[in-house]
Amino acid sequence: MNIGLFTDTYFPQISGVATSIKTLKDILETKGHSVYIFTTTDPKVDKNTEEPNVFRFASVPFVSFTDRRIAVRGLFHALEVAKELDLDIVHTQTEFSMGMIGKFVAKNLKIPCVHTYHTMYEDYLHYVLNGKLLRPSHVKQFTRMYLTHLTAVVAPSERVLRTLQRYKIKVPIKIIPTGIDLKRFEAPVTEDIRTTYQIGSRHLLLSLSRLGQEKRLDQLITAMPQIVARCPDAYLLIVGDGPARDDLEALVHSLDLADYVGFTGEISHENVGNFYHAADVFVSASDSETQGLTFDEALAAGLKCVVYAEPYVSRLFDDPSVGATFTTSEEMVNQIVQYLLHPAAFNDYQLRQKKLYEISSDNFGERILDFYHMAQSIYIDSDDEADELSDKEFLK
Numbered sequence: 001m002n003i004g005l006f007t008d009t010y011f012p013q014i015s016g017v018a019t020s021i022k023t024l025k026d027i028l029e030t031k032g033h034s035v036y037i038f039t040t041t042d043p044k045v046d047k048n049t050e051e052p053n054v055f056r057f058a059s060v061p062f063v064s065f066t067d068r069r070i071a072v073r074g075l076f077h078a079l080e081v082a083k084e085l086d087l088d089i090v091h092t093q094t095e096f097s098m099g100m101i102g103k104f105v106a107k108n109l110k111i112p113c114v115h116t117y118h119t120m121y122e123d124y125l126h127y128v129l130n131g132k133l134l135r136p137s138h139v140k141q142f143t144r145m146y147l148t149h150l151t152a153v154v155a156p157s158e159r160v161l162r163t164l165q166r167y168k169i170k171v172p173i174k175i176i177p178t179g180i181d182l183k184r185f186e187a188p189v190t191e192d193i194r195t196t197y198q199i200g201s202r203h204l205l206l207s208l209s210r211l212g213q214e215k216r217l218d219q220l221i222t223a224m225p226q227i228v229a230r231c232p233d234a235y236l237l238i239v240g241d242g243p244a245r246d247d248l249e250a251l252v253h254s255l256d257l258a259d260y261v262g263f264t265g266e267i268s269h270e271n272v273g274n275f276y277h278a279a280d281v282f283v284s285a286s287d288s289e290t291q292g293l294t295f296d297e298a299l300a301a302g303l304k305c306v307v308y309a310e311p312y313v314s315r316l317f318d319d320p321s322v323g324a325t326f327t328t329s330e331e332m333v334n335q336i337v338q339y340l341l342h343p344a345a346f347n348d349y350q351l352r353q354k355k356l357y358e359i360s361s362d363n364f365g366e367r368i369l370d371f372y373h374m375a376q377s378i379y380i381d382s383d384d385e386a387d388e389l390s391d392k393e394f395l396k
Contacts (some may be wrong), residue, residue: 001033001372002086006078006102007093008062008069010039010054014269015068015210016293017118020156020178021093027179027365036085038078038098040069055081057098071097079105087111089372093118095146103150112151112379114371117143117160120288140167147171151375151382154368157289157312172378174371177312178293179364182356185273185300193237193278197262202233203340206279206303208272211242214288216308218244219329221251224260226333231340234260236283239275241266276301281339282323284308285332296359299323304346306335321348322355 005025009017025035040059041047057074082090082105090106090113092099099115106113121139144167147153152172155161161175194200205227209215217238227234238248238261245263252261267275276282282298284307289295292313298305299316305323307313317323324339326332338345357363 001088001369003028003033003035003372004038004082004085004087004090004102004105005035005093006038006090006098006105008040008059008071008096008098009094010037010042011269012042012044013068014266016178017093019180019269019293020116020118023179023181023361023364024368026181027361028368031365031369033369034085036081036087038081038102040071040098042069057101059097062096071101075101075104078102079108082109089114089375091116091372092150095143099146103146107149112372112375114152114154114375115147115150116154116156117147117164118156120160120163122163143167144169151379152371154371157310159311172374174374176364176367176371177359178296179359179361180293180296180300181361182300182359185276185297188274188277191271191274193274197237197264199235199237199278202235203231204279204281205234205236205336205340206239206275206282206298207236207284208239208275208282208294208298209284209286211238211240211245211248213244214286215242215244216285216287217248218251219285220283220332221248221257221261222255223329223333224257225255226329227336227340228260230333230337234340236261237264237275237279238262239264239267272297273301276303279303280343281306281336283332283336289313295323299352299359300356304339304343306332306339308332316355316359319348319351320346321351 005021007021009015011018011022025037028035035053037054039056041056057071057078059069059071062068062070078101087109089111090102092102092113092115103113147169150171155164155173155175156177158175161173164173207217207220211217224236249263252258276298282303282305287308289310295305295307295313299322305317307317307323307325309325309327314325317325324335326335
């Protein structure tokens with residue numbers, strides 16, 4: 001099968017969406033399929049760089065998200081490229097520029113166009129004029145406009161499914177959580193994180209995400225005095241960068257927590273596994289995740305996770321052998337301290353292996369391929385119905 005993935009976000013940009021797309025590309029290729037990335041240019045990628053099966057289109061920084069890009073041209077060029085590649089299906093990963101181009105390509109090639117709805121935009125409205133310009137109703141209208149006439153949609157979690165149902169989306173929707181390459185996280189690669197960041201043998205809490213307001217890292221930082229009171233050598237390492245970093249660093253300073261909280265800034269994608277293996281517990285207070293790929297990566301690296309309770313993560317971390325969820329700050333502190341002070345208390349090997357298969361890229365790839373075949377059947381059926389309607393109109 002020749003598959004075109006259309007996305008505004010791809011490596012070297014670091015995000016859950018970029019990781020999801022790379023994982024999908026790699027696993028589909030190992031299963032014998034040809035996968036082509038249609039994406040935006042990036043200032044970190046020289047225009048003369050050879051990237052096999054990656055096609056980049058002229059772009060500019062996106063409004064209010066300057067670390068993200070939006071294509072400004074390439075509609076007909078993308079169509080010509082797609083014709084030469086003889087695409088069988090288009091899979092869009094964004095509702096913006098490259099997503100629109102993907103829909104245009106699929107319509108003109110008369111092939112199915114499916115979509116993965118990655119982002120809960122209602123959680124990000126505060127980035128646009130401090131939330132004074134856009135409302136949830138605008139998100140609903142835009143989403144319905146984009147998803148109209150698509151063949152089918154992937155929802156990475158139940159939360160996304162419920163949101164799309166609330167928007168009254170009519171196209172078929174299937175829940176398929178993104179998988180991860182388990183081998184990437186089986187063992188650390190090179191860097192000794194504890195030495196690099198002078199952590200030594202302290203109990204290490206790890207947070208890894210974009211530093212945005214919606215990640216609620218302030219709640220994690222303000223809970224550190226309670227954690228330190230019960231585990232004096234605890235240390236929180238916040239990995240990543242983003243618009244909230246200055247405010248978070250100021251909060252650490254105001255609470256006199258410089259000896260207990262550190263920031264790394266942006267790290268390379270290849271180095272992520274080292275951070276997981278250096279830590280004792282992975283923590284997240286974010287309530288805006290559609291799935292939470294970092295949770296899965298932490299699990300694959302053997303970490304216990306303490307994360308905010310959402311339907312997907314509550315099912316994933318339903319046993320203390322893999323992790324725990326919380327809804328209040330008190331619950332979060334108790335769960336973290338329990339894991340730090342009693343690291344070997346919960347270890348069910350069989351359960352962990354079952355969970356690992358559920359989140360594996362291999363399982364993800366098989367489910368996506370089944371989804372593609374379903375979409376092709378739906379597309380053929382809808383074409384037949386359209387032909388019947390045309391015949392009826394002609395016979396009137």
